[in-house]
Amino acid sequence: MKTKTNAPAAPQSTGLSANLTPEQAAEILGVSPYTLSNWRVGKRQPLPYVKLGRLVRYRRADIEAFLSSNLVSDL
Template sequence: MDKQNTVKHHSFDPLLSTPEAAAYLGVTEGTISVWRCTRRYPIPYIKIGRLVKYRKSALDAFLAQRTVGVSTIHEGGLS
């Protein structure tokens, strides 16, 4: 993929600030900051000077990876 296509590819993928990303995931700003600093979860982020930004698509991918499917539910309860 060349540079021009990369720019076009990411132009429709919004960048979210830490507070916006935390709200999107339903966690506190402190939680997402700890995850980033300790690398507890490998959520990709972008550093722009002292600013930290998250692509919405990266947050969606994180949620998809953490989603537990129907196949884990068995008759009589959860497994």
């Protein structure tokens, strides 16, 4: 008699992989992590971030929206 083995369930995506560290966000934006820190503290740029305890994370969608909103076209 063959017994049925349950395969492990595939991990469900929580969307957390879309969260970026300041270093990752800085690389995408072409600035230093120090610059991102200055933007956060001084509220110099409207770039949303997520605070998880003492950790700071940036959502990929917010980075893309920030880049789009700063697009300059000379047309």
